[in-house]
Amino acid sequence: MLKSHSCGELSLAEAGQVVRLAGWVHRRRDHGGLIFLDMRDRTGLVQVVVDPSAAESAYQSADALRNEWVVAITGEVQVRPAGTENPRIATGGIEIHASEVTVLNPSKTPPFYINEESDVDESLRLRYRYLDLRRERMAANLRLRHHVVKYIRDFLDGRGFLEVETPMLMKSTPEGARDYLVPSRVHPGHFYALPQSPQQLKQLLMVAGVERYFQIARCFRDEDQRADRQPEFTQLDLEMSFVDETDVLDLMEELYSGLAQATAPNMGVTSPFPRMTYEEAMRRFGSDKPDLRFGMEITDISSIVAESGVGVFTSALGEAGGTVRGIVAPGCAGYSRRELENLTEIVRGQGARGLATIGLDAEAGTAVSDLQSENVRSALARHLDIDTVRSIAEAMGAGAGDLLLIVAAHENIVSASLSALRTELGERLELADPNELAFAFVTEFPLFEAADDEGGLSSVHHPFTAPVPEDAGLLEESPTAVRSRAYDLVVNGLELGSGSIRIHDRELQDRIFALLGHSPEEIEDRFGHMLEAFEYGVPPHGGFAPGIDRTVMVLAGEPNIREVIPFPKTQSAQDLMMSAPSTVDEQQLVDLNLRLREAAQDIAASD
Ligand code: ASP
Numbered sequence: 169m170l171k172s173h174s175c176g177e178l179s180l181a182e183a184g185q186v187v188r189l190a191g192w193v194h195r196r197r198d199h200g201g202l203i204f205l206d207m208r209d210r211t212g213l214v215q216v217v218v219d220p221s222a223a224e225s226a227y228q229s230a231d232a233l234r235n236e237w238v239v240a241i242t243g244e245v246q247v248r249p250a251g252t253e254n255p256r257i258a259t260g261g262i263e264i265h266a267s268e269v270t271v272l273n274p275s276k277t278p279p280f281y282i283n284e285e286s287d288v289d290e291s292l293r294l295r296y297r298y299l300d301l302r303r304e305r306m307a308a309n310l311r312l313r314h315h316v317v318k319y320i321r322d323f324l325d326g327r328g329f330l331e332v333e334t335p336m337l338m339k340s341t342p343e344g345a346r347d348y349l350v351p352s353r354v355h356p357g358h359f360y361a362l363p364q365s366p367q368q369l370k371q372l373l374m375v376a377g378v379e380r381y382f383q384i385a386r387c388f389r390d391e392d393q394r395a396d397r398q399p400e401f402t403q404l405d406l407e408m409s410f411v412d413e414t415d416v417l418d419l420m421e422e423l424y425s426g427l428a429q430a431t432a433p434n435m436g437v438t439s440p441f442p443r444m445t446y447e448e449a450m451r452r453f454g455s456d457k458p459d460l461r462f463g464m465e466i467t468d469i470s471s472i473v474a475e476s477g478v479g480v481f482t483s484a485l486g487e488a489g490g491t492v493r494g495i496v497a498p499g500c501a502g503y504s505r506r507e508l509e510n511l512t513e514i515v516r517g518q519g520a521r522g523l524a525t526i527g528l529d530a531e532a533g534t535a536v537s538d539l540q541s542e543n544v545r546s547a548l549a550r551h552l553d554i555d556t557v558r559s560i561a562e563a564m565g566a567g568a569g570d571l572l573l574i575v576a577a578h579e580n581i582v583s584a585s586l587s588a589l590r591t592e593l594g595e596r597l598e599l600a601d602p603n604e605l606a607f608a609f610v611t612e613f614p615l616f617e618a619a620d621d622e623g624g625l626s627s628v629h630h631p632f633t634a635p636v637p638e639d640a641g642l643l644e645e646s647p648t649a650v651r652s653r654a655y656d657l658v659v660n661g662l663e664l665g666s667g668s669i670r671i672h673d674r675e676l677q678d679r680i681f682a683l684l685g686h687s688p689e690e691i692e693d694r695f696g697h698m699l700e701a702f703e704y705g706v707p708p709h710g711g712f713a714p715g716i717d718r719t720v721m722v723l724a725g726e727p728n729i730r731e732v733i734p735f736p737k738t739q740s741a742q743d744l745m746m747s748a749p750s751t752v753d754e755q756q757l758v759d760l761n762l763r764l765r766e767a768a769q770d771i772a773a774s775d
Contacts, residue, residue, distance in 0.1 A: 170240050176212020178259050182245040190240045193233050194283050203230045215263040229269040236275035242268040294744040309732045313720045319427050329380040334369040345389035356761040362388035370407040374709040375701045382406040399741045407711035432723040436604045445612040454587030459661030460606040462599035466586050467564040468493045478551045484576035493582050494574035496566040497593050501527035515585035520575050530568040536561045607659045615652035629654040633668040665714030674702040
């Protein structure tokens, strides 16, 4: 080894020892004839002092050094003179007095600072990702990711789970996104698909008698990118036999609360994790991934305003699925016209025609029953009698100084609008504690959603999800009313992952495929292997698949998953470091029996 010790691990205990270190020049300072180097390796920083009167040739070498050069240093560990200690670094009590300095490799000036946290253009960071990963923040994220995955592996191993690898070259699986395809050379005109998830294989592993499977699985989905999406991402994929929802959720809760405590000990974790049905989550928070770090729950005031004579309310209630609901923005009665217009824009973005606002502009402490007409700030004030305002305020739990935000429309629009307002106000009013992890499970998602206007259906989760048994009778006659045995794990307004108890009965699985509009030939072609397996003794089973990238992002307090993926792609699915995707040699296409269409040829030629 070129090194006897690591930079960041030295302490007063090594004082007096001669050590050999190797690493990068983090920073170099010239101080009246002495050269000070901060030297960095994967463990941290240590200060090196090069004194020409003690080591002339070491000084000559050190004089030429620049940031990010790779060097080896021999020197004695000494206690720093009193008053020169640096409490900001772990090795701040000592320094190395160099006797030898050897350049192992010089470096060009990096395109951005490695030794300080500055705002760097993300495409530059991705182009030079190997330099970006040298920065402490990114190095810490890499370490955290390692610890997260190790914790998960140890935890599941301790509970009898078997880690099983499944193939990357697979057949298309119906997770709802577009597949990445890989042409087969040996079978012209045939393609593998990269897995959107190992869903079918993990179910087949249950048929195989594995009972408890997991995998840190890479998944590929060719979707338009959003902030927390990547074309390839990693899931903790797991599946268990002979379980129901409670067993799976209990295990996940134990895993995630332990994981958070072990890897983000400064974050508070709610315990136990609340479990609520999809219907309850939508009713109380307007979202299937509510941020539970704050309240601001939705109140249904339809019955209060039904007779109010206020057109916007009564006309919404007259329509099928129409409802009137609201939330309270505490202390916001004095919002300016502009601020209110801004909130109105948010609900318009969700399809609402408008936002009804009522400011309760009275002195703090005024009881709701004492509110008078002159206290009501609202465009609707003329149409609303004071008794109705009092009843609304009371139902919503509002008081003097608060602002009531009310949306009247179809239930779906009302939920989406109030959820968006809740998120915005939560941020604006800083209601959510950034150091809290509010996990929750949302259960009983609908089994199907409308895929088009002609009665076509698609699975909300995926076609292998079992319906709630009591609802199975509704499958043909009222399919969108059927609840499923699917559940999500959410945290702080983010979906971490989904899972479900599966169908393990061939006949029911056939019925679901048929309801999804697959012809018998299609079913045979795409899922024949599953259905065949389902004739050979299938245990009841269910599983889960939380995203590892999102989990690490949340634990690291990072704003997007690219910060916790070592080599991520851009929003337009490119790898800027390796320049992928790229064109290929004509011969490679010939070997694969492929020919580019004209438009693609032109684009490729212009590259
Ligand atoms: N395969 C599913 C997904 O990727 C998760 C599951 O049902 O276990 O969403």
